[in-house]
Amino acid sequence: GESVGLHLPTLSVQEGDNSIINCAYSNSASDYFIWYKQESGKGPQFIIDIRSNMDKRQGQRVTVLLNKTVKHLSLQIAATQPGDSAVYFCAEDDSWGKLQFGAGTQVVVTP
Amino acid sequence: SAVISQKPSRDICQRGTSLTIQCQVDSQVTMMFWYRQQPGQSLTLIATANQGSEATYESGFVIDKFPISRPNLTFSTLTVSNMSPEDSSIYLCSVEDRTGGRYGYTFGSGTRLTVV
Numbered sequence: 001g002e003s004v005g006l007h008l009p010t011l012s013v014q015e016g017d018n019s020i021i022n023c024a025y026s027n028s029a030s031d032y033f034i035w036y037k038q039e040s041g042k043g044p045q046f047i048i049d050i051r052s053n054m055d056k057r058q059g060q061r062v063t064v065l066l067n068k069t070v071k072h073l074s075l076q077i078a079a080t081q082p083g084d085s086a087v088y089f090c091a092e093d094d095s096w097g098k099l100q101f102g103a104g105t106q107v108v109v110t111p
Numbered sequence: 112s113a114v115i116s117q118k119p120s121r122d123i124c125q126r127g128t129s130l131t132i133q134c135q136v137d138s139q140v141t142m143m144f145w146y147r148q149q150p151g152q153s154l155t156l157i158a159t160a161n162q163g164s165e166a167t168y169e170s171g172f173v174i175d176k177f178p179i180s181r182p183n184l185t186f187s188t189l190t191v192s193n194m195s196p197e198d199s200s201i202y203l204c205s206v207e208d209r210t211g212g213r214y215g216y217t218f219g220s221g222t223r224l225t226v227v
Contacts, residue, residue, distance in 0.1 A: 034215060034216070036218075041220075042220055042221070043115075043117075043203050043218035043220045044154070044203075044218045045218075046112070046216075049215055089153060089154070097142050097144070097207055097216075098144070098156050098159060098169075099144075099154075099216060101155075102153060103153050104152075104153050
């Protein structure tokens with residue numbers, strides 16, 4: 001079936017720098033995308049979402065970009081902090097309420 | 112957002128036994144979902160559980176192995192039956208969350224299962 005995937009399994013970033021996490025999706029009919037953060041021992045926590053009628057959405061220190069032409073999604077974290085260390089997942093909503101998750105990227109923030 | 116209480120948070124079980132995981136939500140929700148997260152991997156949907164109907168299972172998951180109950184709009188259980196070490200995973204429940212004017216999906220903290 002169609003799937004959502006990530007380019008980088010691990011991202012090491014220096015504290016204070018910006019982080020960019022990428023995600024490719026293959027279902028052109030998907031109309032809703034979500035980024036989740038998962039810390040060790042916890043469930044996924046909602047970060048930000050975007051609908052297919054948008055190409056950019058900003059939150060607090062986070063921005064999601066959607067490029068439907070190349071089926072690409074990215075999450076940008078500004079001024080990365082130690083508390084941002086976690087695994088980040090992109091997820092695709094197939095409109096039936098079933099999320100399809102990407103492989104995940106481990107973000108490691110170094111001092 | 113909705114608050115989900117999932118129990119137990121972790122368990123170590125003997126092979127051949129069964130474990131029932133509970134998911135309690137602080138608000139009424141139509142759609143509840145059960146996911147599996149194998150060690151170091153992403154989340155995979157097991158089934159969708161709507162109140163008043165049988166759960167709908169994804170490819171590779173069957174009711175005999177993962178029976179689900181959904182007795183009301185705030186509660187669901189997932190049973191992992193006749194466990195083997197390959198069932199060692201984190202099991203998570205999720206709900207469609209429309210609280211606070213936002214649309215999305217909220218997850219419980221998960222049940223970390225180890226089968227020995």
